[in-house]
Amino acid sequence: MNHNSLLGGACSMERSIHQHLTRKGYTLEYSLVGSGEPVLILHGGHSNCHEELGYAHLVAHGFRVITPSRPGYGNTSAELGQSIMTACEAYIELLNELQVPQAHILAMSAGGPSGICLASRSPSRIKALSCNPPSPVAGCLPAIRRTGWHGSCSGPPPKNMYGRRYGA
Template sequence: MKRQVETITFDGSTLEYSVTGKGTPILVMHGGHSNCYEEFGYTALIEQGYSIITPSRPGYGRTSKEIGKSLANACRFYVKLLDHLQINSVHVIAISAGGPSGICFASHYPERVNTLTLQSAVTKEWLTPKDTEYKLGRILFRPPVEKWIWKLISSLNNAFPRLMFRAMSPQFSTLPFQRIKSLMDEKDME
């Protein structure tokens, strides 16, 4: 996917971002394990005449971690980015772990937001440093190891789709596995 990737510095902190497509602007708050190079779902939006602006969230890509000292502070930087790009208002799409950023941005800067779309977005406190999953994630998904972990997960998904589906489904639903399975077609797991 053809995109322009840049960094800008405000108040001594760097914000990395990408812009792709031409037309009505969409600001995408990517999920975890991603950055401004995200492209999942972008092609259809670009073909429909949208321009997609994706800042790497704090601590991702080349964006300074300090920008994320609070959601309000991060959103202040997103406003500065829109000002830099001379964009008055955007549609916001917040994906997964980008949910809190999108919600905060829309609530603090409603005059800058045309619409807010949450895609499988986190909408409340999810994991804290006290949680085992948080501690494990900090080990498994640190930069030198992360790409190998995702390759392993991908390989396991391809080799054992039903087993992985059973193992992962509790992460995506509050329904018991048997109920989820009863609502699905056999092809859905593939």
């Protein structure tokens, strides 16, 4: 485990880096920051779990931030990117390992399709979904609506997620 001290705003955070071995034998690298209600960050292209992405604000508002590295970045196996389903299965396995029954999903840019996939396939595991900025996933929204679950896929996350809008 690697610990990095992050300074953000008025909040000092301790980040821990971990690796999860999936049932299929792939490695999913991820970071944990903060404690409290879990937020799974699915970030955009060319990103790994070492980025900050406004974590200080989330941690200051009582959230535990879980950030996997994208397939092929950091120490995450590139094979997890073979299909969106393979990646989403790994994310659910990670939530299981961390004993997280439900999480908020903050899916940014290229992470949007994974967020939509998670919400449509595992709606009971998702507390809220926010895609920032909107990604090309509008065609996936009917799948979410059929489940009776809904989220926000345009603009910033809902205010009730952590009291203030992301980045405010």
